[in-house]
Amino acid sequence: MLQLSDVKYVYNAGAEDEKTALGGVSLSVKEGEFVALVGHNGSGKSTLAKLFNGLILPTEGSVRVRGMDTADKKNLFDIRKTVGVVFQNPDNQMVASIIEDDVAFGPENLGLPSAEISERVQWALESVGMQDHRRGTPFRLSGGQKQRIAIAGVLAIKPRVMVLDESTAMLDPIGREEVMKVITRLNREEHMTVIMITHFMEEAALADRIIVMRNGLVAGEGGKEIFSNRELIESAGLELPLAARVAMRLREKGLKIDGDITLPEELVDALCR
Amino acid sequence: MPIKITDLNYVYSAGTPFAKHALKNINLEIPDGEFWGVIGHTGSGKSTLFAHLNALTRIQSGTIEIDEFRLVGNGGKKPKRKHRPDYKALRARVGMVFQYPEYQLFAETVREDVAFGAKNIGIKGDELDTRVKSAIEMVGLDYADVAERSPFDLSGGQKRRVALAGVLAMHPKILVLDEPTAGLDPRGKRDILNLITEIKSALCPTVIMISHNMDEVAEYCDKIAVMANGELKFVSTPRELFSRADTLEELHIETPCVTALARELNGRGLNVSVAALTEDELVEEILRAKGANA
Numbered sequence: 001m002l003q004l005s006d007v008k009y010v011y012n013a014g015a016e017d018e019k020t021a022l023g024g025v026s027l028s029v030k031e032g033e034f035v036a037l038v039g040h041n042g043s044g045k046s047t048l049a050k051l052f053n054g055l056i057l058p059t060e061g062s063v064r065v066r067g068m069d070t071a072d073k074k075n076l077f078d079i080r081k082t083v084g085v086v087f088q089n090p091d092n093q094m095v096a097s098i099i100e101d102d103v104a105f106g107p108e109n110l111g112l113p114s115a116e117i118s119e120r121v122q123w124a125l126e127s128v129g130m131q132d133h134r135r136g137t138p139f140r141l142s143g144g145q146k147q148r149i150a151i152a153g154v155l156a157i158k159p160r161v162m163v164l165d166e167s168t169a170m171l172d173p174i175g176r177e178e179v180m181k182v183i184t185r186l187n188r189e190e191h192m193t194v195i196m197i198t199h200f201m202e203e204a205a206l207a208d209r210i211i212v213m214r215n216g217l218v219a220g221e222g223g224k225e226i227f228s229n230r231e232l233i234e235s236a237g238l239e240l241p242l243a244a245r246v247a248m249r250l251r252e253k254g255l256k257i258d259g260d261i262t263l264p265e266e267l268v269d270a271l272c273r
Numbered sequence: 274m275p276i277k278i279t280d281l282n283y284v285y286s287a288g289t290p291f292a293k294h295a296l297k298n299i300n301l302e303i304p305d306g307e308f309w310g311v312i313g314h315t316g317s318g319k320s321t322l323f324a325h326l327n328a329l330t331r332i333q334s335g336t337i338e339i340d341e342f343r344l345v346g347n348g349g350k351k352p353k354r355k356h357r358p359d360y361k362a363l364r365a366r367v368g369m370v371f372q373y374p375e376y377q378l379f380a381e382t383v384r385e386d387v388a389f390g391a392k393n394i395g396i397k398g399d400e401l402d403t404r405v406k407s408a409i410e411m412v413g414l415d416y417a418d419v420a421e422r423s424p425f426d427l428s429g430g431q432k433r434r435v436a437l438a439g440v441l442a443m444h445p446k447i448l449v450l451d452e453p454t455a456g457l458d459p460r461g462k463r464d465i466l467n468l469i470t471e472i473k474s475a476l477c478p479t480v481i482m483i484s485h486n487m488d489e490v491a492e493y494c495d496k497i498a499v500m501a502n503g504e505l506k507f508v509s510t511p512r513e514l515f516s517r518a519d520t521l522e523e524l525h526i527e528t529p530c531v532t533a534l535a536r537e538l539n540g541r542g543l544n545v546s547v548a549a550l551t552e553d554e555l556v557e558e559i560l561r562a563k564g565a566n567a
Binding site for chain 1: 285291293313314315316320372373376426428429430452455456457458459460461462463485486487525527530531533534537538541542543552555556559560563
């Protein structure tokens with residue numbers, strides 16, 4: 001679905017303040033996969049998000065979406081229909097003064113019939129629990145509510161790949177859980193490919209695969225067993241999920257706990273046999 | 274009693290079809306020297322409430338007393354002359370750090386950016402230089418290294434520290450932070466929370482932190498205020514609040530991960546206290562329970 005080959009990205013190349021954000025990243029994401037991208041602030045995660053749908057082009061190497069090279073301008077319309085990106089700050093993602101118009105912006109650009117546009121808008125707003133606000137204005141909403149509108153705007157395009165760049169960071173716990181439920185449902189039931197950039201290790205542990213970024217490079221990847229590699233996780237500025245931290249400390253104190261522990265239920269099972 | 278809020282009400286867009294009663298009869302006292310956490314869903318009124326404290330939001334009805342300052346509502350109109358305190362002095366007393374404060378940096382150098390607020394309240398000369406330098410050092414940045422650099426060349430976490438230093442240079446006695454850890458990586462989160470604890474003991478005795486992260490408020494705060502639909506629903510210690518499963522359920526508050534894990538273990542027959550709030554407490558509880566079982 002997505003293929004990055006030896007991608008380098010340099011901000012302000014050639015200038016005095018030149019900064020290498022990605023130092024040669026190769027990775028591929030399969031159709032229907034749920035991938036979490038984690039790493040410290042400044043590790044290159046957000047640069048990757050912008051590369052996935054051709055918002056920026058690699059300085060070296062290539063990014064392909066279903067085989068289409070993002071560097072080829074004539075592919076861009078199809079690429080952006082395929083890969084939707086939701087960013088961190090919803091204020092930068094609002095285009096209209098009425099919520100349903102904002103959500104309709106994407107499907108309108110796809111040239112869909114108006115009946116289908118309104119159906120998609122309705123569905124997308126329901127998916128994020130904001131249908132009651134459809135005739136309101138986004139500018140009066142709180143940060144978390146705005147972010148749900150931004151997610152609905154991308155959902156309405158029905159992309160095959162959804163990239164969430166810390167899109168839950170500004171939501172409250174229940175808002176975050178709602179969004180996570182929508183995303184996991186779209187992934188499981190509609191096989192939407194999900195790439196989620198997050199600082200919440202508990203969220204990352206739910207993904208099929210976790211990619212750890214460190215200083216512009218892939219430092220490691222794998223299933224949730226990757227959290228047993230404490231050195232890798234901590235060197236990337238991250239923390240182990242709570243259950244893993246507690247298990248580790250109990251073991252240090254001499255308590256015997258079997259198996260890899262990442263999720264709370266695993267720790268409970270191990271302790272309460 | 275530095276902060277006393279009495280019968281505070283606030284309506285957005287009053288008199289229009291969009292009118293929204295954002296704060297309903299808020300009564301609250303926050304004593305000196307405490308670390309308060311404020312929780313509640315998006316749109317519950319938390320930010321509106323605390324934007325009142327330094328008169329960024331004009332008070333409509335009710336009163337707010339902060340030390341010698343007194344804000345009295347005048348039905349949404351400009352307050353009467355006798356009810357207009359020295360706003361500059363009030364804003365120096367109550368420091369506000371907004372969500373993603375790094376987006377508000379604007380000056381050409383870190384030094385100028387940090388100096389801006391203090392300058393506005395009339396600090397100048399050597400006093401200004403001293404305050405700027407010590408604020409930058411207090412947030413853990415190297416003055417010699419960053420002072421003359423553009424704030425935009427710094428990393429996200431450093432930018433947030435610069436924004437915080439700008440508020441500290443005004444020497445506030447009350448610090449209000451709106452989600453100070455949002456968007457930071459786990460280590461950055463931990464660093465900022467420890468920094469806030471240091472600032473509290475060194476400079477600014479009263480801290481109010483708006484947060485969506487229950488683990489954070491459970492571990493760091495003395496008291497928690499819960500907001501919902503514009504009302505103040507509950508004020509208590511974290512231990513009391515988070516040990517009341519029914520209250521949490523009723524107010525739709527997420528249980529801190531630590532407490533949830535403790536409850537789960539307890540439910541499965543391991544004798545750990547369900548009031549555990551921090552990782553240290555939970556580890557100790559498990560060891561104690563396991564020791565007793567063995």
